Each structure stands twice: as structure tokens, then as C-alpha cells.
Amino acid sequence: MQDQTSELLKLQAEILERLGIAAEFKDTDTRFHTQRVGQFAGCLARETGFSADEAHEITVTAQLHDIGKVGVPDRVLLKPGKLNSEEWEIMKQHTLHGQRILKGSDSHLLKSAEVIALTHHERWDGRGYPQGLKGVETHIYGRITAIADVYDALTMHRPYKSAWSHERAAAYIIAGSGSQFDPDLANVFASIQDQFAALSEQWSET
Known part of the structure; x- marks a missing residue:
């Protein structure tokens, strides 16, 4: 029975991961974004003090953070430049689309994914x-x-911007402590930013 439960949980996790990958099909410029975000989130969760199981849950469910973008019109999602104010309001709706897609499930993983989306x-x-x-x-x-x-x-x-270096991105996160970001989490990020850099480097080699 325990083996069956473990297998079911693995299956659920794999399905969620594949749903996250499917969400990227509309926007090939963000290839692997969902998987990277999952790994970064799991890394931050572990170092924050979450258990291995909880960190794994966040790794899996964070990959569905942008699932709602399937509901964003292509003219907005795929625009090769910055969005105007009207388009930005449409893009912001992806959070609500994600909630609608994921809500109502009895699955603990899907409930967590809904919160994140x-x-x-x-x-x-x-x-x-x-x-x-x-x-x-x-x-x-x-x-x-x-x-x-x-x-x-x-x-x-992205078509409208160059990739930032790790150092510049890390400085942005740290500078946003207490305004954009949870200050405690930003402090944890600052202490483990080398792990983010290493993960980012691994993905650049794929």
C-alpha cells in the first residue's frame, strides 16, 4: 500500500511538471523557464528551513506558476516588445486564469499550485x-x-531585453527586500545566491 501511495505521488508530480512544460509551448522564448523557477524555488525553500518533502512540493508546484498564460491572447503574450498599459492589464490576468484552471481539486499538490499561480x-x-x-x-x-x-x-x-548577469539580478533581489520581496526570504537568497548562480549556469549548458 505504501509503495502504491508513493507511486501515485510521483505520478502526480510528473503530471504537474508536464503541465508546466505544456504552458510554455505558446511562448518558445521562455523555454525551460517553468522548470528553472521550480528548481530555484525549491532551493530557496530548503535553505529557508522547509523539510525535504516540502521543498520538493514547492519545486514541483512552482512550475505551474504561469499556467494561466494559456489564457492570454497571443497578440499580448507573444508581442516582441514592451506591453502598453491595456496589454499589461490583460497579461496580469494570467494569475486569475491560473487559479481558475487549478482550483477545486482535492489534490494537495494542485491546491499548492493554485496558491502559487x-x-x-x-x-x-x-x-x-x-x-x-x-x-x-x-x-x-x-x-x-x-x-x-x-x-x-x-x-x-527576451526580444525586448538582454539577459542580466547573475550579479545584477541578485543585486536587484536584495535591493527589493522589504518592498517587492519578503525581507527574510531576500536575506536567505543573499546568503545562498551562489547556489542560484550554479543552477543558472547548469541550465545555460543544456
Whole structure:
């Protein structure tokens, strides 16, 4: 029975990972973004004090943070430049699309993924979206994923911007402590940023 339960959990995790990969098919410029964010989030969770099982859960579920982008029109999602204000409002809806896709499940993993999809763009100072949550009002899974997501987005090349160096991206995260990011998590990130750099380097070789 224990083996069956373990196998079921592995299957659920694999399905979630593959759903995250599927979400990237519309935007090939972000290839591997979901998987990298999962690894960065899991790394930060471990160093924050989460158990190995909890860190693994975050690694898996953070990969669905952008699943709602499947509901964003291609004219906005694939625009090869910066978005105007109207387009940006449409893009911000991906958090709500993600919640709608994932909500209502009895699966613990899917419930965690729903929280992350909805909250990973909230800010510590309450100026994020979609709900304007402040401080610990945002679930810690969302606060962890926020750092992982921003770090990867900054260090990734896009048609409208060059990839930032690790040093520049890390400085941005640290400077955002207490405003954009949870200050405790930003401090943990600062202490382990070499692990983020190493993971980023590994992905650049794939």
C-alpha cells in the first residue's frame, strides 16, 4: 500500500511538471523557464528551513506558476516588445486564469499550485497583483516563487531585453527586500545566491 501511495505521488508530480512544460509551448522564448523557477524555488525553500518533502512540493508546484498564460491572447503574450498599459492589464490576468484552471481539486499538490499561480506576483509592500496582498497575507509559497520567478526572468534573454548577469539580478533581489520581496526570504537568497548562480549556469549548458 505504501509503495502504491508513493507511486501515485510521483505520478502526480510528473503530471504537474508536464503541465508546466505544456504552458510554455505558446511562448518558445521562455523555454525551460517553468522548470528553472521550480528548481530555484525549491532551493530557496530548503535553505529557508522547509523539510525535504516540502521543498520538493514547492519545486514541483512552482512550475505551474504561469499556467494561466494559456489564457492570454497571443497578440499580448507573444508581442516582441514592451506591453502598453491595456496589454499589461490583460497579461496580469494570467494569475486569475491560473487559479481558475487549478482550483477545486482535492489534490494537495494542485491546491499548492493554485496558491502559487494566484499569488506569485504579489509584493511585500502590497503593490502587487491581482489582490494587492501585503506582507504575510501572501502565502509563503507565493513569496518564495516570486523571488525565483523574478530572478529567472531577469537572467533570461527576451526580444525586448538582454539577459542580466547573475550579479545584477541578485543585486536587484536584495535591493527589493522589504518592498517587492519578503525581507527574510531576500536575506536567505543573499546568503545562498551562489547556489542560484550554479543552477543558472547548469541550465545555460543544456
